[in-house]
Amino acid sequence: SIEEELKDSGPVVTSAPKKRLTFCVEGNISVGKTTFLQRIANETLELRDLVEVVPEPVGKWQDVGPDHFNILDAFYAEPHRYAYTFQNYVFVTRIMQEKESSSGLKPLRLMERSVYSDRMVFVRAVHEAKWMTEMELNIYDSWFDPVVSSLPGLIPDGFIYLRASPDTCHQRMKLRKRAEEGGVSLEYLRDLHEKHESWLFPFQSGNHGVLTVSSPTLAAENSLHPDIRERVFYLEGDH
Numbered sequence: 041s042i043e044e045e046l047k048d049s050g051p052v053v054t055s056a057p058k059k060r061l062t063f064c065v066e067g068n069i070s071v072g073k074t075t076f077l078q079r080i081a082n083e084t085l086e087l088r089d090l091v092e093v094v095p096e097p098v099g100k101w102q103d104v105g106p107d108h109f110n111i112l113d114a115f116y117a118e119p120h121r122y123a124y125t126f127q128n129y130v131f132v133t134r135i136m137q138e139k140e141s142s143s144g145l146k147p148l149r150l151m152e153r154s155v156y157s158d159r160m161v162f163v164r165a166v167h168e169a170k171w172m173t174e175m176e177l178n179i180y181d182s183w184f185d186p187v188v189s190s191l192p193g194l195i196p197d198g199f200i201y202l203r204a205s206p207d208t209c210h211q212r213m214k215l216r217k218r219a220e221e222g223g224v225s226l227e228y229l230r231d232l233h234e235k236h237e238s239w240l241f242p243f244q245s246g247n248h249g250v251l252t253v254s255s256p257t258l259a260a261e262n263s264l265h266p267d268i269r270e271r272v273f274y275l276e277g278d279h
């Protein structure tokens with residue numbers, strides 16, 4: 041009988057591929073996301089075979105189309121004019137990147153930022169600063185959810201939040217001297233910090249320098265997949 045045959049041939053082995061995990065690394069401008077990811081990609085040999093690192097497509101934002109338009113620079117120079125166009129392009133480049141990277145075979149994928157921080161941090165901040173009009177926000181929202189839910193690869197398994205004070209980020213930003221960010225104020229960094237906090241860190245923590253796992257209740261409006269609401273890891277980084 042088929043049962044006997046199966047018993048004789050040992051345990052049944054299914055060849056279904058294991059699910060790859062995706063974590064997004066979040067945090068304020070200059071907090072050290074790129075450094076964190078580069079260390080994992082380059083310095084930790086054991087991890088290299090396990091982890092695919094997907095950097096943020098900043099290069100694409102600095103070089104758009106045949107005229108090599110720098111839309112990151114244009115946004116900081118004329119935020120009213122370019123906030124919507126820039127956030128729209130940020131989203132498009134993440135989708136392009138998702139299509140390029142989704143064939144990877146490594147079991148863990150670490151991505152620098154996500155469409156969620158675009159929406160929860162930057163789009164909120166530029167709207168509150170009145171750089172994005174009500175109408176532009178409505179247009180952004182009208183396509184955001186439908187497009188995200190049609191691309192399951194954009195929905196991560198969790199977040200790693202690199203957390204530092206706005207002052208620390210400001211100092212690191214000045215040291216780094218990215219040409220476009222000359223006009224980024226401490227006030228704007230404080231604003232972005234608050235948005236990260238209310239999105240990813242609703243509880244105050246006395247722990248420093250440790251990886252803590254918590255279960256924050258994320259804002260209902262944040263269109264985050266319910267399964268990942270309880271999977272946020274924090275790294276404190278003010279030193």
Ligand code: DCP
Pocket residue numbers: 067068069070071072073074075096098112127130153157158159162163221
């Ligand atoms: N940016 C934005 N809106 C987004 C995403 C990014 O305005 N939705 C801007 C903020 C920065 C630049 O793009 O000026 C790059 O942003 P990041 O903070 O993601 O990258 P950093 O290189 O500053 O991060 P780190 O220093 O932590 O590696």
